Every structure is written in C-alpha cells, then in structure tokens.
Amino acid sequence: MSAPFRFNSLANLWARARSGGLDWRSLALVLAGFVALLAVNAVSIWAADALSQQSAAVLHARDVRRALDATERSIVDAVAAERGFLLTGDRSFLQAELEARTEAQAGFQRVRELLQGDEEQLRRLDDSRALLDEGMAMTAQVVRDAREGRFTQALAVVRSGRGAELLNDIQTRFDEIDQAARDRLVERQRGAARAQRLNLWLSTLGTVLILAVAGLAIFQFARNFQTIIQARDDLDDANRDLENRVVERTRDLTEAHEEVKRARDRAEAMLREVNHRVGNSLQLVSSFITLQSRTIEDAEAHAAFRATQARIEAVSRVHRQLYTSGEMGRVELDAYLTSLVEELRQSLCAGEDACSLSVEAEPLTTSTDRTVAVGVLVAELVTNAVKYAYPESKGEIRVRLTRDGETAARLTVEDDGVGVKEGGAPPKGTGLGKTIIAAMARDLRTDVAYVYGPVGLTASLTFDL
Template sequence: MKVKLLLFCLVLITGSVKAQSSASLLQEIQKSKADTGRVKKLLALGRLILLKSGAGPKETDSAYRYMQQADLLSIKLNDVKGRANAALLAAMISNKKGDHKNGAALAQKGFDFFKSINDKPGMAEAYIIIGQHYENAGDDIDKKIAYYQQAVDIFKQVGLKEREANTTVGIAELQTMQGKYEIAVKNLQVALAIYQSIGFKNLEQLYDLMGTSLVYLGHIDEALKYELMAVRLMEAKGDQSSLMCTVYNRFAVCYYSLHRWDQALIYYGKALKIARKYKDSISMAVIIGNEVLSYYRLNQPEKALGKLMELKPMLYLFTDPQDQIERYYYYCLVYTRLRQFKMAKVYLDKMEVLKKDAGPQITEIQRAYIGYYIATEQYSKAYPYLQAHEDYYQQKKVLQFLASNQLSWFKVDSGMGKYLSAIKHYQRYKMLTDSVYRTANDKHTSFLQIEFETEKKNAELQLQAKNIQLLKDKEQLQRSRVTAAKASRNMFIGGSAMLLLLLGVGYNRYRLNQRSNRQLRAHQNEINKQNESLQMLNNKQERLIDEKQWLLKEVHHRVKNNLQIVMSLLSTQSAYLENNAALEAITESQNRVRAIALIHHKLYSTDEVASIHMPSYITDLVHNLGDCFDTAGHRIRFEQLVEPIQLDLTQAVPFGLILNEAVTNAIKYAFDSDGGQIVIALQLVGQNDVMLTIADNGRGLPADFDLKSASSLGMEMMKALSKQLRGTFKVQNNGGVTVTVEFEIESVRYNTEAKNAYEKGEPNISSCAGC
C-alpha cells in the first residue's frame, strides 16, 4: 500500500542574510543611506516576504515593490551585482506567479550580469534560480538537477560549503521525486558530512529527506530514526511552519510502513492541523488521503469513507493525471472493502481512461485491479496485474511492495485452487515481511528502549549532580551562618551605640518639628481666612452677574413689549385710513418694527443675551412676512441656505431690517400670478466676513435701473443700513433680482481695533449702530 509523501521544494535563495524580521529590516532601510547597503537590505526584505510561510498575492506584490526599488537604486549607483540579485528575485517572483517562461529569462539576465563581473558565487545562485523554473517531472527534472549540479561544482570550487551542502540536499530531494532513492541517500550523506565539518546544526530538513528515501528502500528502522531526529529538532524550536507539516506527515509514513497505523494517524492529525492553519489545500488533500489508507489498513472502511467525503470537495485541485489516479485509487480501495463493487468499478474505469499518462502511478492501477478481482472472485483476471506489479518493484527493489504483491498472489492462487503455488507465494511473503517489518519493528523497539534507558540514566545523573550540589550548598550555608552570627554580634554592639546617638538627634529634631508645626498651623489659619474672603467675593460676583443677565433679559422683554405697542398703534391707525398708499406704508412700518421686535424676543427668550442665532431668526422673520403677504396663496416658495452664524445686537438690527426690506420688495414686485421662488443665503466668506444674499427668479429690474440714482425709501434704507454695518451693498439683475450685502462680523472687527489701539497706545473708540 503506497502512502503519499508531501514534497517540499528547497528554496535555495541567493545571498546570505542574517535572520531578521521584516519589521527590523524595514526600519534599517528607512534609516540607511542610498547606497549598495540599502540595495542588499531591500532585496533581503523582498526575499523574506516572498518566502514567508503562507505568502499569497499580497506578499508577492510587496516583494515585487522592494525588488523594483532595489533595481532602480542599483541602476543609479551602477551596482551590477545589485542588478543581478534584483533580476534573480524578480525571477523568483515570476515563478511564484506561475510565469515560468518570464522567470527563466529574468534568471538568465541575472546570470549574465554576474558573468560580466566574473562573480562565480552569483553565477551559481543564478544556476539554481534558472533550475527552479523547470517542472519536477519528466525531462524537466533532469534539467533542473543539471543546473543544481553546476551550482554545486562552483560552490565547491570557491569553498562555500554551506551553500554546497544546501544545494546537494536540493538535488537529493529531486532524486527522491524520481524514485532514485539510493542515489538520493548517497547525496544526503555527502551533505551531512559537509554540514558536520562546519558545525551546522539545522539538519532537520536533511534528516527528513533521509527518512523519506529510506522508507522507500525498505530501511524503515533507519528511516524512523532520522524522521524522529527531524521531529525533535523542529519541536524543540517550536516550529509550526509548513515544513513541520511535511515532517509530521513523513514521520507518520514511517509508522504506517511499520504497520503502526494507529500511531501514524496521530501524526497525520498533527500535520493536518498545520496544513489547515495555512489553508494549504493541496497538503490537506494529501494528508487526508493518507488517513484514508490508515483507516483502510485498520479495517475501518466506514471511517475511511468519511475521510473520502471530506476529500471530495478538493478533487478539483488535482489536474495532473497521476494525481487524479492517486485519488481514484483511494475510492476504489474503500468501496471494494465495503463490497460496493459498482462504485469501485466506477473509479476503476476512471483510472483506466488515464492509464496512458499514469507514469509511476501505473502501480496503483495494478493494485486496484488486483484488489477488485480478488474481492469479486475473478481470480484469473488478476494474474497479468500481479506479474506487472512484480516486475516493476523487482526493478525498483522496494521490498514492502514486493511483500504485499506476494500476499495478493497467494490469495489469487488459493482462490484458483493452485495450493502449491499459493504456499510458495506465502512463504515468499513471510520472508519479505520478516526482513522488512519484523526486523524493523524489533530495531525500532530496541532503538526506543535504548533511547529511554539513556534518558533515564541521564536523568539519574542529573539528580545525583543536583544532590551533590545541594550538599555543597548546605555546607556553604552553615559557614555563612557562623560568619553571619559573628557579624550580627559586632553589629549589635555598634548598633546600640548608633541607636543612642540617633535617639539624641531624633529628640532634637522632634523639638524643631514641633516649633515648625506651630508656625505652619498659624500660616494655614491665615490662608483659610483669606480663602473664605475670596469665596465670599466670588459668590457676590456670581450673584451680580446673574442679576445683570436678568436685567438685560428684562430690558429686551420690555423693549419688545414697547415695540408690540407701537405695532398695535400702527394697526389701530390703519383702521381709520382709506388711502391704499398710506395703508401700505403702515403695513411696511409694522413689518420693520416686527423685525426689530423679533431680535429682542430672541435675546430674552434664550440664555444667550449677547448674540442672536441667525438661522432661527431668519426662519421666524420669513414666516412672519409670509403670513403678512399670504405668500402661499400667491404661490411664492422660500428656500434658505443659512450657516450657523451668531450676530450681536448692534449688527442684528440693521441686518434684520435689510432682510425685511429685500424680502418684502421681492414678494410685492418680483412675481406675476404664477408665483416663484425666493432664496435667502447667509454664508461665511473667508474667515471673518459674512455675505447675505436675497435672490428671486421673478421679472427682474427695469432695463434703465441705476442703483446710485434709485431713491425709493426701501432702497435708501438698505443702502444706509449697509453703511451702518460697514459693508458693501449690491443689487444685480440676473434672471431675477439678487440683493447682496457683505460685511465683517462685529465682534471680530471690534477685537481687531482694540488690539491695534492697544499696540499704538491709543484709546479704543468703536462705532456701532445706534451710538
């Protein structure tokens, strides 16, 4: 039974950079000068981001940006080596994106740069990146190995031993993919010797690959040892990277090969947890497939089927025929064990369609047919597949699959009644299993036992060392106690003398403190009296302020009442008039008085007695004018665009009269019977200036209208009131009449004048409306 090993591709990155976080590298880049040092740091940051576990499109784009910055700076500095390394990083990015053709061209560009300056290590790194753009299958894998080997030769020539060993391990992994396990083991042994010669400690990747190759060669005990060393090294570091997922899976495969399927499931579970963490769907599918085989071996086909259902949504990930055969094989096995032969036949037929592109996976098709024909008792049909399977693994010398095939042959011969031949095949099966599994299990048990005993002895030695150290500590403690007792006696005598001296000094300080406390209490009493006086003054001032506020409100209330009386008198007077012009004048005067009265009403009805909130004032004034002239009946609409501006009384009165006059004129003269719209806008212009705009869409002014010669009472009032506001007054004929008044807010102007007067040493005399 063949379980799937997760393959990791060794990323043999160019250059050697000390281990740093991306944050610290970015900090160094920001502080660095625009020189070759910055180029190296930019490239190092790009590689770090690109090769981070779980890196996706976002990280790839970030790596590309840093590569571009490095390349541009290299061009500016004429740094050929920097340009070469930037080209290699660009090639790695293209490879990550799946654009292998462009990646290979960029890697070749980097190689040409290195060659132009005779940088041999750089040329070796370029060979590696060029090789990485070939696929891990068919003729491509041989080309990839050839490029890696050229890099190894250069590293060996220039004495870069760590890079030589790294690349040799990369070659061994590719040979593992090819099924050349013996050659792979030899290369790994060479790499291990190099690592040991330079004291290199991070050997987990090498151990893992060694274990993988030894599993396929049938040396399960040795494989388990190496995988165990890889697991321990990585667990000691707290490694939870995607590489840890691969190592756990391969460790589980060792247990699977030893028929310890329950133990294998434990480590498959650990591997699957990491794969899910990184959302690595391919690895998840491979591991779940291995779990299927373990449950199948444990004769738990229902659980195996449950895992297959978990695997089913991931089948779309596998487009390569060999990978598809691998998955269909799982389904065929489980459905055959469940005796659901129709379903098993469905997946047999799917494998048959892919047979011409099966490659090494042809063995799985063979095993699927053998299992199916044995289960359905079609024994004679199994013979061709048994022989083909035997021939393949005789050539590969993989004992575990030869043993499995002999057992299947025994079952077929028994079913056919060929008992003599069946016995021979069974004996062959026992011989192979004895040499592979039983010996391996015995060695494995011995290995673990020796390891346990060693750890136990080490623990006992450590305990003894602790006990010896404890006795030494006790002896040292006794000596310390004697010395401490002598020191305590001497200190007691000296301390007694010091105590008497301190008591005398302390008593003297006590007397001085008493005197100081009496003085402080006297000062505190005086301060308390002053605070009480200040509090009384504050309370009195607050009462005066409240009274002032009340009086101001009362004044505004009375002024408003007086203005109401004036309006009532005007209304009474109008009852005795029959002249329309006189009545109209009376009405307009009432509206003007009402505009002023509304200001005083606003001042006494709110807490703010110094200024008027213009949005609410304008709304009330327009509402009053609308009621007076029945604008609803004349179909006149109002629109207000008013900002939250505050004006004090001196400006609010002329402002209100101007607004009253302009709106009244628009209502009376602007529109025909169809009605129209009046827009009132109040806006800040600049920082301190205010602009009032009253615009209508009526018939407009006569063609010969001249503002300077206009002599109507309303127009004269608006011009005079604008001067009182120290503002500018404009009337324009633009699709109707637009009246504009622009002036400065009084409080801002007054403060500016006061400041200028103070700086000149002059008294501040401010003019205001009504002064």
C-alpha cells in the first residue's frame, strides 16, 4: 500500500510531484496548456460578442435606411399629390397630400428614434429638419392657394424650383446619415473578422499544447510501467539466485532462508516504491486530462480529489449552461443548481450507505459571476456536510433556493447530522473550505450564517440577483 497522501504545503506537493518524474519544464507545459484553454474560452466569448454586435449593426443600418427611404417616399408623394391637385383640381389629391405630409413627419420621427444615443447622426438629422418643415409648409401653401383659387401664386411657388432644391438637400442629408451608418457597419465587420482570426490562432495553439500535455502524461505512464517491468525482472532474478543458493548450500539453510527473507523484503519495498510512483503518476495524469481517479485507496486523498472535482464542476457547469442559453449574460440558477447537485450526488453520495442529497429551487436567474460564486458555495457546504454531519452513517442533506423580495434570493444548505452539543465546538477541517466559502460570500457581498443545534446544521445566506 502506498504512503498516505497529505497536503501540507506547496513545497511538499512539488516534492511528491518530482518523485513521480515531473520537472519544471513539464509543469510549465501543463500551465501553458491551462492558460491557453482559458485564453481560447475568453477569445471565443469576445468573438461571439463581436459577431452579435455586427449582426445588430447590420439590422440597425437596414432599419435606418428603410426609415429614410420611407420618409423620402412620403415627401415625394406629398409633392406629387400637390401637383396632381394643381393640375386636375381633383379633391381626392387633398387627402393624399395630407396623409403623405403626416407620414413624412412620422418617418422623420422614426429615424430620430433609431439614431438615439448617436449625437453625430442626430446632428445631421436635425440639420435636415428645417428643410423638411419648409418643404412641407410650401406644399401645404400651394394646395391652400389652389383650393382658394389663387392659381397664379401657386404656380409661381412651383415654378420657383425651391421645392426641388429642398428635396435634393433632404436626400443629400439622408444619404450622409446612411453612409455614416454603413461606415460604422464596415468597422464592426472588420472587428468581427479580427476576433475570428485571433480565435482560430488561439484554438490551434491550445490544441497543440493539450496534445503536448497528453503526450507528456503518456510518457510518464510508459516510464513508470517500464520501471514495474524492470522490478519484476529483478525479483525473478533474485528468486532464481536464492533457489540456486539453497541447492548448492544445504548446510547453510538457515542463513539462506534469512537471505531470501531479506531479498523478499527488499523486493516488497521496491514494489511499494514502484506502486507509490505509479499512484503519483496516475494522479498527475488525472489532473492534467481532468479525469477524476476513482481507485485511490487513501481516504483523505480521495476526499480532497472529490472536493476539488466538485469545485471544478461548479465553475465548468455555468458555461455549459450559457452556450445552451440564448442569453449569454444570465443563467437560470434553479436549473444550474439542480444539475450541480446531481453531479455532487453521483460523486459524494455513492455506495451502499449513501447519503440523501436533494434540491428545491425556485425559478430564478442571475449573472454568470454570481452563479459561479453560488455554485462553489453549494459544493463546499455539501462537501462539509458529507464529511462532518454523519461521521458514522449517512443521512439527508437539503439544498434550498428561494426568492427573498423582488431582487434577492436566499440559499440554505441544511442537514440532520450530529450537530454541536451544548458547550461543544464545531468540527474543524483544514481551513481551506472555510477560506473558499468566505471568499465566495465576499464576491456575493454577503455573509454565511451558521446555526448549530444539537441535531443538524443550517448554513444560509441572502444575496442580490
């Protein structure tokens, strides 16, 4: 059996890793692969945001162009209705002219709403407002003069050419607004293209580093496997040598027996050391490729790995949740906690004497950062309950998430375990879990309240959504 694994310090952990064959170059390669994965993830989110902004810019430019075209058509329709009434005297053109002027004003307002927040574009649009008002007033005056019999005045206004000048000026201003929107769209398209190229390069680099880490893990395993084979060969040689000694030196049987015993002790010690190295190498392989070893014999090491896996699962599960979510910035907290607790149940509450882990969560949504903090808190509190609440048996652990007012939520993790008797002290661990819980609570801008009783422990906190 290998020596028990105890994490006392980073120096101790590094010494045990060195004994398994890990050097600084290997560690640097692993860290580089991990950093590359984080960079690929961040750039992928950035690229997705750039593509989303590009899509929004395309739609916005299209809407602006359509609104400008509709306004121009309404102005032209008003002028056409004015000329139709002036030439034919048909009063049906009066209603058409009024509707066209109304639609032109409404179209202008629609363009203004689309350009809200863009001061430069609004300035261009407002510069054309006086031209629009003058043109619509001129059209209304021509119609009014014609309707009241002042045809000479009406024709004079039409022949002055001022209406055509106003229409050309308005079209020019509208074209400037449309061109500015198109120029910004081109800038966003270039930014999205740059993001895609950077994402491709980083993805390629991350893949290469992951393959290198996998190759390093295979190399470590192969080297230790070769050590095992060599140890077995040495043991066989030692046994053959001992057998020859027994045959040749019968009178030294007692001494030969002691020599065999010593040889066997050496062989067993060698095998124990080989097994120790193999265990360390498998733990490194499991850490580098994110596969949790489920064959560790040491209980403390197994619990530490399970707790680490729970923390990693609490963070990795938010992403899976965003991808599948249509809204990247918000997470369905109830669905996230349900899936997280299911993972914790499989990893922490397995076996014949398994604990009972349940979750009740109201439908709530919150930001990605708060979801990560809540997930890590739940993982730590559930892990502590499994470790300390039921030391001699297994019982029920309940996770509850409820709404607290309009903008807050309340999280509770409780058990029916041994609790703390009057005058007693809470169970003590390594202190790492408490540090993580306190850090996550600070991220949520709250504190965790513990209520110890003679039966059970309740941990609760209230945080803003």
